[in-house]
Amino acid sequence: MTGVLSAQIRAHDGLTAVDGGAGITLTDCAKTFPDGTRALLPLSLEIKPREKMVILGPSGCGKTTLLRIIAGLETPDLEGSVYFDKDDVTGVPIETRRVGMVFQSYALFPTLTVAGNILFPLRLKKIDKAIQNARLAQLAQFVGIEGLEHRHIHELSGGQKQRVALARALAVEPRILLLDEPLTALDASLRERLRAELSSLLDRLGVTAIYVTHDQSEAMALADRIVVMDRGAIAQVGTPFEIYEKPASPFVAKFIGAAALIPAHAHDGGIHVQGQRIAAYPDKRGDVFLVARPEDLAPTSDGPLEGQVTAATYFGDRKRLHITLNDGPPIIVDTPPETALEAGDTTQLGLTSDKPRILTP
Numbered sequence: 393m394t395g396v397l398s399a400q401i402r403a404h405d406g407l408t409a410v411d412g413g414a415g416i417t418l419t420d421c422a423k424t425f426p427d428g429t430r431a432l433l434p435l436s437l438e439i440k441p442r443e444k445m446v447i448l449g450p451s452g453c454g455k456t457t458l459l460r461i462i463a464g465l466e467t468p469d470l471e472g473s474v475y476f477d478k479d480d481v482t483g484v485p486i487e488t489r490r491v492g493m494v495f496q497s498y499a500l501f502p503t504l505t506v507a508g509n510i511l512f513p514l515r516l517k518k519i520d521k522a523i524q525n526a527r528l529a530q531l532a533q534f535v536g537i538e539g540l541e542h543r544h545i546h547e548l549s550g551g552q553k554q555r556v557a558l559a560r561a562l563a564v565e566p567r568i569l570l571l572d573e574p575l576t577a578l579d580a581s582l583r584e585r586l587r588a589e590l591s592s593l594l595d596r597l598g599v600t601a602i603y604v605t606h607d608q609s610e611a612m613a614l615a616d617r618i619v620v621m622d623r624g625a626i627a628q629v630g631t632p633f634e635i636y637e638k639p640a641s642p643f644v645a646k647f648i649g650a651a652a653l654i655p656a657h658a659h660d661g662g663i664h665v666q667g668q669r670i671a672a673y674p675d676k677r678g679d680v681f682l683v684a685r686p687e688d689l690a691p692t693s694d695g696p697l698e699g700q701v702t703a704a705t706y707f708g709d710r711k712r713l714h715i716t717l718n719d720g721p722p723i724i725v726d727t728p729p730e731t732a733l734e735a736g737d738t739t740q741l742g743l744t745s746d747k748p749r750i751l752t753p
């Protein structure tokens with residue numbers, strides 16, 4: 393057997409290098425639907441071969457539309473173009489793009505068995521039976537569903553269904569794997585486990601993977617880089633570290649890591665909140681925001697900030713306080729689980745680091 397998948401699976405077995413995974417170049421891709429909805433403003437994006445790129449953003453920001461343009465299920469407005477490596481695929485239909493897709497709803501055929509679902513794309517292409525069987529065995533082993541090949545879809549758990557959907561997407565030996573919220577239908581603990589498993593499967597496959605989610609911890613866990621989207625536009629592209637540590641805008645800071653933005657002023661070499669100097673800051677002068685994530689502030693006995701606890705939730709490993717700062721925004725503060733503070737208490741707060749993250753508006 394030859395082809396990308398064989399190479400991919402051999403790579404998984406440690407036998408050979410991988411030759412799969414195309415780079416993707418989107419140029420000026422906008423999308424206006426016939427009813428006039430502008431789902432995407434013109435955007436350009438480069439995705440490297442074998443990169444795990446996560447598209448992250450709130451509901452309705454255009455994530456799925458962007459994914460469907462890469463898949464060939466939508467065409468961009470006239471000025472846009474899509475390249476896979478050096479091939480212009482803008483007008484090429486999904487069947488000939490060599491992409492695999494995995495959906496939130498699994499989109500499995502309920503009347504077919506596991507094997508029937510996985511082999512469906514190969515049967516369409518009338519691939520030789522012996523090759524089909526060999527590939528089924530490889531894929532079942534690869535995604536961890538051996539022994540379930542003859543089950544019907546309704547006899548599977550959610551996690552097993554998702555593995556079947558992944559195996560079917562891989563059956564076509566894709567250069568690019570597109571995953572649209574594939575874990576959303578699963579319960580939290582299974583989602584976390586499969587997320588880790590999927591991440592390592594994608595690494596071993598060496599395929600270029602585009603993964604859509606609105607769940608930022610999923611994005612952080614899986615991505616080489618994240619595209620954060622806001623209302624049809626790209627708000628920031630960067631590694632999880634860059635997006636978390638250097639958010640490009642208030643939108644990105646608030647969307648990633650439950651950050652509150654506290655209005656502050658930079659002058660005389662320091663950051664000042666409500667007239668109180670809270671940290672050294674030699675860089676700039678003027679109005680700025682202090683980025684306050686749950687780990688950035690802690691209750692203290694001597695300020696400099698003060699606020700009222702509006703809710704306190706015990707999580708076992710920590711206690712999460714919702715606090716409204718005096719003359720300031722509501723913030724979230726994670727404290728050790730034994731913290732005595734409860735809703736209704738007033739507390740002083742200090743920074744946990746002497747290098748706070750500062751955002752200029």
Ligand SMILES: Nc1ncnc2c1ncn2[C@@H]1O[C@H](COP(=O)(O)OP(=O)(O)OP(=O)(O)O)[C@@H](O)[C@H]1O
Pocket residue numbers: 425426427429430431449450451452453454455456457458606
């Ligand atoms: N076929 C369509 N016709 C008209 N408008 C559409 C169509 N498909 C999507 N839209 C609109 O385009 C915008 C972007 O939709 P899209 O599905 O890409 O968002 P999303 O970020 O994937 O959202 P979600 O996380 O809720 O799935 C939305 O306002 C949506 O209503």
